[in-house]
Every structure is written in C-alpha cells, then in structure tokens.
Amino acid sequence: MTTTTVAARQPPRRSLGGLPRMIALRLLTIPLVLWALATLVFVALRLLPGSPATSLAGGGSTDQSAAQLTANAAEISANLGLDKSLPQQYLIYLRDLVTGDFGSSYFGGNDVLGLIGNALPATIELTVAAMLIAVVLGGVTGLWAALRKDTWVDTTTRAAATVTFSLPWFALGVLGIVVFGVWLGWLPVIGRVPNQLSYQPLTNFVLVDAMLQDRPELIWPWIQHLILPASTLALSTAGFITRIVRASVLEVLGDDFVRTAQMKGLDENQVVRRHVLRNASLPIITVLGLQFGTLLGGSTVTETVFSYPGVGVLLVDAVLQRDYPVVQGAALAIALLFTLVNAAVDILYLVLDPRLGES
C-alpha cells in the first residue's frame, strides 16, 4: 500500500465537514445583527425630538389649550406605555419582538406586520429589479472596459461610470419623470400597478400573484411601472459595479492561469468565459451584497419620488409622525432583508471558492 501514503497528502474530495459548519456559523450571526439593529433603532427614535404622544394629541381638534394638550399627551403616553422608564420600554419591546409581536401603528391602529407585508414585497421587487439592471449594465460595461483596457472604450466607460456613480437618486428620479414621463410620455411615473386593473394582492409580489391568480395582463403594466424607478435606482450602482468588475477582471487577467489557458490554445472568448469570469466574480459578489444595502437605502428616496408603495415610504411617513412601532418594524424588515442577502452572498462565496470552506 505505498500509494495510499502518497495519496494521504491530498484529500481528493472536498471535505464537506467544514462547509456546513461555516455556513451554520454564518447564519448564527443573523440574530445578533438584528438585535443590535433593533436596539439602535430603539435608541435613535427616543433621541429624536418630539414624541408620538404630542403629535397624536395635537392631531384631532385645533382649538385645544396648551394645558389640555399636555394633559392629553400625558394620557396618550400612559396608554402607549411611553411613560415607563426607557429600560422598561426596551425590555417590553424586545420581549414583544421575540414573541413576534410588532405592535400596531399609533395612527390608525393598523397591525405593523400587515403594513410591512404589504410594503416589503413592493420594495423587494424594486430593489431586485434595480439590482438586475445594475448587474447586467455594470457587468457588461465593466467586462468590456477591462478587455479593451486603455482604449477609448475603456476611457469612455470609466468616465460614464464615474458620473453615474456620483449622481444623486433624487435628481435622477425627477429627471426621469420629466423626460420619460412628462415630455416623452413613454412610461408611467407613479405607483406600482394602475388602479383600473383592480389588483387583488395575495402574496403582494405582482409576478407571483399574476401566476397564482392567472392574470398575465398584470405583468406588463407592472414592468412599465418598475422601469423608471428601478433604472433610477440602478444607475449609480451600475457605475459602481462597472468599476469593480473592470478592476477584478483586470486583476484576474494578470494571473498565471490565464496564460496557461492561452497556452492551451483557447481564444480570448474562451479564456474569459471559462477561466476569468468565475475567478473575477468572487470579489464582485461580495460587493454586490453590500450594494444591495445601498439600493435598499436608495429605494427610500426613490419610492418617495415615484409615490411607490414600499417600505421606504412607510418608513419615512412613520418617522415624520414618530410612529414608533411602524418605524421599528419597517427598519427591522429592511435590516433583515439586508442581513439575509449578505449571508446568502457569504455562503455563495464559500460554495464558489473551493479554497474556502475547508479547515
């Protein structure tokens, strides 16, 4: 058995022991991150000037005296449990969270989970659409620029990427509305699905519902409504992805195994497809995960500009009203989404790179 001693040096199969363990460890960090975020939101809200009680107390009639207002506010505070000490409020808040009780809106009493269930799918649709656009646009231009390094293609692409990269979403959104919505009249600029289609949400993902309810006529208007906000949101991320893709591809192109691939007689396309892309995608994927967070942040602005009924709009309105349960719920929903995406990215990375995931 002389061969086995030599073979012992080389584990021929990927030892799977390490991989599931690392994935499990990665998943374990999610609750920790969420708890930290919940705490942060809780503290930040209480640091904001103004309280929900005063905005509620002033909400009804206009001719209350200052004393009445204060009295009302105190009573409302007590009802909402806001007269308790901050640590007490914090503990109650955490206890409710753990039991899945997100509370209800101070204004109108809507269940927070219900509100989020309506708004979050819209935001996910918007962000995913934006991500797709950004990845395709940024990926193609970044790859092209890298393969044509130092030519006019490269220079132009990089300049364009830098410009989009620094454009504010708000300005882009308004520009899009004016040009494509108002001047050209090509695209709808408001909302998600036209009212006259009487969309009856089930999952609140239009694409899923269109299939479940067998209503294909929903899809095209839905896409039309997505194009402007998603493109607006995608543009700056696309510019960023262009730069990352270009840099990663250039780095991999300088690696020795690319020369090996050329030595084998592969043409440029084969070298890129079979050897460069997968290796270059490793650093890109990490960046995409982080960019997803940027897109979620940007969706707040974009949703507001396009009156798009997502979590961003929900959050902004709730902050303005100091609607604590809604703010906390919406912020956590966004955080959960972001954390899940990043965990997925890290796990994907472990799976894609055989050098990782081994002890």
Next chain:
Amino acid sequence: MSETVLSIRDLKVEFDVPSGRLPAVNGVSLDLRAGELLALVGESGSGKSALTMGLTGLNRGPRTHISGTADYRGTDLVAASRKQLQTIRGADIAVVFQDALAALNPVQRVGKQVAEMIRQHQKISRADALTKAQTLLGDVGIPNPQQSARAYPHQLSGGMRQRVMIAIALANDPGVLIADEPTTALDVTIQAQVLALLKRMQAEHGSAIVLITHDLGVVAEVADRIAVMYAGRIVEVGTRDEVLNSPQHPYTIGLLNSMPRIDGPRPRRLAAIKGSPLSGVKRPDGCAFAARCEFVHDACAERPELAQRTAEPDHLDACFLPAEAKSAALRAGAA
C-alpha cells in the same frame, strides 16, 4: 542527425520599458531537434523565458517587439497570426510553467483542466476526455487518478501540481514541450522525481523538450544538449558531454565552476562569476560578457558570433579565446 522541429533564426524579443527598449532576447539562432531534450541554461534575467514565451506568442502585446523567424514544421511562429498560434499552442507546442499553483485555475478541478486541453484540439466527448485525462494523470505518477482528478489544485502537493501541469502539456503529444524552470519551486527530492518524469515523457510522447533552468546541476543527468544563454544571446551550445566536459565560453566555465560537485574534486570556494548580469537597455557593441570576463582582450570589443570553434561540428560558442587558455582556467577552477 535527426530532423529539426524548430528552427530559430536571429530572434529578438524587446520590451518597451521606461528607460527605452530592453533587448531581453538579442538575436538568438538555435535548432531544436525532434525528440531531444535541450537544456536552456543561464542566470536569472538572461532572457530564457522571454525567448520561449516569444516563440509561443504568449508575451505578445503592445509593449513587446518580436522579430526574426522561428520555423515550426513550416510555420513561422513570429509571423503567425493569433488564430494560427491558437491552433499551434497546446497541440504542437505546450508549456510547463514554474509555479504550478499559480498556473492552474484555482476554482476548477484538475481533471477538468487536463480534459480541456484534450478537447481543445481533439474531437472527443466530454466524458471520454475526462477518462483520458485520468489516464494521463496516472501516467505522470499521480496516485488514485480517478479521485485526484476531482481535486482542486490547492489540495495537491507542489510536486503533484507540477505533474498535473506536465499532464496538461503532454495531453496532445506536442512536438515541442517547453518546461520553464519546472522544478525551481520544488524541494530537492521532488525536483529529481519531476526531472525523471520529464525524461520518461520525452521518450513516451516523442516530444522535444526545452528545459529551462538557471542551475546547470539540474541538467547534467537529463539533457541531450545544452544551450547557455547570457544577456539575451546564446553563448554556447553543444551536446551535454561537450558542454560539461569541454566548455568553451568563459561564462559556461564560470557557471560550471560555481557548481558544487559531489563527484569530482571540490572547488576551494564557490567561484561565483564576479559582477552582475547585464539588465539595462544599453548593450555593448562587443561581447556582452566582456565586463565580467577574466580573459577579456582587445578582440572582445567586436561581437563574437556563435560559431564552430572546436573540432566538434555540433559544438558552437561565441568566444574569440583559443581553447587551450580556457581549459587551463577550467582546471584552475576545479583544483
């Protein structure tokens, strides 16, 4: 004398560098004979890699200027289009690189990397190519080839990785195999194994091998012929015995003297060649080695061409000095 597979004439490979145009290969003429193992020896920086990468076009680029001719079975590799080179690379000329870990794709199983080389040049199904790849991996001495084919490069030892590189390079029985310092990154016992493997593969696949090394000791056992390169030029070429036993060029003599010997008398000191190799863009009109040569004389201001200067028709060197003076020096160095 056997057939010539590769005939290089006045090959130059120059790189644009900030200080000007660097003549990494400065007019090389050399014939490679079918099935032989030619060792290309020279200090680091002498242009060995630039020469062989120039032949395969792997260092082509906007800053590289390649001229001269390199005739591979009727095709001039220097003038060949990119398309032509792609059909030649891997099928007719293959390369084993120094650092196998870097030269293999880190995220692809090694069996697939061998199979890719096969499928690039042969009409064969994916499954058959993989089976053939496993056979090749077994041939180059990799244990459990079926399983090892599923390994990623980082899971193999350095020696095993270099064997994978060799399996890739030999997959299509190329007429020419270039091995660019294939053992430099390996430890001594593994070095010997890999060299023995190359020697065996030379016979089994009938490929001519250009074995690049900066270490003359490495080639003594395996080389059929030896070419010594200095500052972008061949300064001496001959059979192994001719070059090792009656070296003609002072640079070769210096290399031999600086070799630790296990068999013959030990040198008093490792007589390293004094001075450092030429590396800049400026080259002297005369002999490039003159500045470091202990035999330098007036004639050296003119460039000595590589020519037959001894009784042996295959033994060429580029030094004006009479043979007697040099053999005296060789004896002195070995004393």
